[in-house]
Amino acid sequence: MxxxxxxxDYSLISNHDxxxxxxxxGFMGDIDEFDATIKLLGDDFSYLILDLPGHGNTQVxxxxxxxxxxxxxxxxxxxxxxxxxxxxxxxxxxxGGRLALYLTLHFPARFYRVxxxxxxxxxxxxxxRLERVKHDAQIAKKLAxxxxxxxxxxxxxxxxxxxxxxNIKHHPEFEFMxxxxxxxxxxxxxxxxQFMGAGSQPCLWEILKNNxxxxxxxxxxxxxKFIEINRKIAKIAPLSQLKVIxxxxxxxxxxxxxKFVQELKxxxxxxxx
Numbered sequence: 705m706x707x708x709x710x711x712x713d714y715s716l717i718s719n720h721d722x723x724x725x726x727x728x729x730g731f732m733g734d735i736d737e738f739d740a741t742i743k744l745l746g747d748d749f750s751y752l753i754l755d756l757p758g759h760g761n762t763q764v765x766x767x768x769x770x771x772x773x774x775x776x777x778x779x780x781x782x783x784x785x786x787x788x789x790x791x792x793x794x795x796x797x798x799x800g801g802r803l804a805l806y807l808t809l810h811f812p813a814r815f816y817r818v819x820x821x822x823x824x825x826x827x828x829x830x831x832x833r834l835e836r837v838k839h840d841a842q843i844a845k846k847l848a849x850x851x852x853x854x855x856x857x858x859x860x861x862x863x864x865x866x867x868x869x870x871n872i873k874h875h876p877e878f879e880f881m882x883x884x885x886x887x888x889x890x891x892x893x894x895x896x897x898q899f900m901g902a903g904s905q906p907c908l909w910e911i912l913k914n915n916x917x918x919x920x921x922x923x924x925x926x927x928x929k930f931i932e933i934n935r936k937i938a939k940i941a942p943l944s945q946l947k948v949i950x951x952x953x954x955x956x957x958x959x960x961x962x963k964f965v966q967e968l969k970x971x972x973x974x975x976x977x
Contacts, residue, residue, distance in 0.1 A: 708765065714753065719748075722747070725750070728800030734759050734888065735753050737957075741961060757895075760888065795818075798822050799901075801822060801824075805820055806905070809914065817918045821922045825908035836901065839903070867929070868927050868929055868954040922956055924960075925950050
């Protein structure tokens, strides 16, 4: 793998030599995913935001293996090297949270502290992974059929009807979020789903016990599935703490931005152990 395989669309927002926070968006998100969060955080930090492979304007050349989590993680480390960011904070949401956990466990020297929002270590058994691959293949087929904007919009409405998203469709900014999702290309999203979905990613459950980085696990009070997953993570991973956020389901930073930002500030500015 060479850096030529990845042309990340990224933005580095620098604030007076303040420590960098690297944000990793979720499936169907993009470089603008955390704009409201960054606005509230202000100039207390610097920020690195980007489109992950399969999303936005990031370009991937070569085979489908460059969409895999391990290769994507290494590409992000290469980007940090290129930008001379030797160590930073890390925030990952959902798919980006699974990738952030992989980075934390495989490249611990590169991160001060890590926030995982509605994330998981993947699926624990081969049976679960195979079932998820089959499930994601069905979703991929539906995505691939979205030949126009209206079809894609209908797909998104169905996607956000899943129980883990709670009442997100009633949020006053939901239509704006939906419009931003429509900037993605379904054919590229299919590759992301197939090669970095929960069924395809390396299982991280067994190596959670090796964690050496302070972890903040955030889950929404209405996302019961991920509350249970993260309770298990908190029991296994050293230096981890779990917080359940009110008035939110899976997408905490969208539904309760102020509380999300408060948790980030407190965690990142707390006295290091």
